[in-house]
Amino acid sequence: VFRQVVDREDLLALMTPVMEGTLDAHGQKDLASGMSARQAAERQYEEEFTGHRSPREWWRIAELPSGEPVGFVLPARNNYHPMIGYIGVLPAHRGHGYIDDILAEGTRVLAARDVERIRAATDLGNVPMARSFARLGYVNFERAIDMVWD
Incomplete structure (x- = not known):
């Protein structure tokens, strides 16, 4: 079952545990620098998500029929493309295939806007996410390498 994100705290309450065991390189870097998961x-919320040019009404939280949250997806639009801005599965629910349902919902939200294409990206080390993109028909058409000064 999917519902809209209510507010900032509604999403942060899920983003925080998703940081546990994250395969997202930016999240891993933040945690390694001594930041808490919160x-x-x-x-990430303040520096990335608030910059998206899309309505927050697009954002979805995935729940079991009991109301227990499973994860979330942030369909968005940046300055260039409609995209899957972020997707996360809570640690207790990883490995059960929910990622495909959550990605499909984010894709559906954007496709309902009659967009020409939807972009998404993941880190090389996030193999489960890359596999989900492939299962749902996303085409790997380019690779990027981000380098930073130590």
Whole structure:
């Protein structure tokens, strides 16, 4: 079952535990720098998600029929493309295939806007996410390498 994100805290309450065991390189870097999971989630929310040019009504939380949250997806639009801005599965629910349902919902939200294409990206080390993109028909058409100064 999917519902809209209510507010900032509704999402941060899920983003924080998703940081546990994350395969996202940015999240891993933040945690390795000494940030708490909550601080890393807040940083990502403020520095990335608030910059999307899309309505927050697009954002979805996935729940079991009992109401227990499973994960979330942030369909978005940046300055260039409609995209899957972020997707996460809570640690207790990883490995059960929910990622495909959550990605499909994010894709559906964007496709309902009659967009020409939807972009998404993941880190090389996030093999489960890359496999989900492939299962749902996303085409790997380019690779990027981000380098930073130590």
